[in-house]
Amino acid sequence: MNTKLINRPLSEEVAERLREQIFSHELAPGSWLDEQSLALAFGISRTPMREAIKVLATEGLVTTKMNKGAYVTEVDRKDLEQIFTVLSLLEGQAAKETAIKASEEQLTHLDDLHHRLEKAAADRDLEQFFEINVKFHEMIQEIADNPWMNGVIDDLRKVLKLQRRDSLSRSGRLLSSLVEHREILQAILNRDPLAAEATMRQHLARGLEATK
Numbered sequence: 001m002n003t004k005l006i007n008r009p010l011s012e013e014v015a016e017r018l019r020e021q022i023f024s025h026e027l028a029p030g031s032w033l034d035e036q037s038l039a040l041a042f043g044i045s046r047t048p049m050r051e052a053i054k055v056l057a058t059e060g061l062v063t064t065k066m067n068k069g070a071y072v073t074e075v076d077r078k079d080l081e082q083i084f085t086v087l088s089l090l091e092g093q094a095a096k097e098t099a100i101k102a103s104e105e106q107l108t109h110l111d112d113l114h115h116r117l118e119k120a121a122a123d124r125d126l127e128q129f130f131e132i133n134v135k136f137h138e139m140i141q142e143i144a145d146n147p148w149m150n151g152v153i154d155d156l157r158k159v160l161k162l163q164r165r166d167s168l169s170r171s172g173r174l175l176s177s178l179v180e181h182r183e184i185l186q187a188i189l190n191r192d193p194l195a196a197e198a199t200m201r202q203h204l205a206r207g208l209e210a211t212k
Contacts, residue, residue, distance in 0.1 A: 011051035014042060018052055022061055022072055023161055029074040033062065060159045075159060083156050084208040088201045090153050091137065094144040095184060095200035099193040102143045107189060110139050114185045121178045129174060136181060140188075140200075173210045180206060 018038075021027040039049040053070050056062040063073045075083075102110070113136045120129040134157075141150045180203040187195035 011048040011055065014044065014048050014052035015055040017042065018056055019061065019158070022056075027072050029072050031072045032068075033070040033072065035069075059155045073159065080160075080208060080211055083160060084204055087153065087156055087160075088204040090149050091140070091204060092197040092201040094141050094146070094149065094153070095188065096193040096197035097144040097146070098140045099188045099191050099196040101145065102188065102191075106139075106143050110136070110143075110185060110188065113139060114181060117178065117181060121174055124174075126174065133177070133181070140184075176206060176210075177203075 018027065018033075027033070033053055035046050035049050035053065039046045042049065053062055057064055057070065061073055062070050064070050098110075113132060117129060117132045117136060120132055137157075141153060144150070180199065183199040184196060184203060187199050
C-alpha cells in the first residue's frame with residue numbers, strides 16, 4: 001500500500017488514512033503508533049501526524065498510555081458491553097424521535113433503504129448488507145437531528161466497525177438482523193415512538209449477544 005501523501009495534507013486527511021489502516025487491520029488492535037515512522041511513510045512532518053493521532057484518540061480508536069505513547073485500541077468484552085449499553089440508550093432515543101419527526105419523504109427513503117437491505121440478504125451479499133445497514137441507522141440519526149447525540153453514536157460505531165462485520169457473518173445473525181430491522185421500520189412507519197425505541201434497543205441487545 002502506498003501511504004505517501006501529496007502536498008502535506010491537513011491532519012484530518014492523515015486521520016482518515018490512519019482510520020482506513022485501523023479498519024483494515026493493517027494497524028492491528030494493540031499496535032504501537034510510531035509517530036516518526038508513520039510520518040516518514042506518509043511523507044509529512046510529525047506535527048500533523050501527532051494531531052491526527054489525537055483526533056483518533058478522541059474517537060476511541062487510539063489509546064494513549066502513560067510514558068508509552070499511542071496504541072490502536074483493543075476492545076475487550078467489558079468494553080463491548082459498556083459500548084452497547086450507551087448505544088442502546090442513544091439509538092433507542094434516535095428511533096423514538098424519528099417516529100415522531102419523520103416527514104413522509106423521509107419515511108419513504110427509510111423504507112427504500114430497507115428494501116435494499118432485504119435484497120442484499122436474499123443475495124447473501126454480506127458486504128452490501130453491512131453497508132446498507134449502516135446507512136439505515138445513519139438515516140434514523142439524521143431524521144432525529146440531534147448532532148450532540150449523533151456525534152457520540154458515530155464515535156462508538158467507529159470503535160465497533162471491525163467486529164460488527166464479523167458478528168453479521170455468524171450463522172443465523174444476518175436473518176435475525178433483517179427481522180429486527182423490519183420491526184424497527186414498522187414501528188417508525190406506524191409513528192409509534194415507544195415501539196420504535198423498544199425495537200431498536202432490542203436490536204442492539206441481540207447485536208451484543210452475537211459478539212460472544
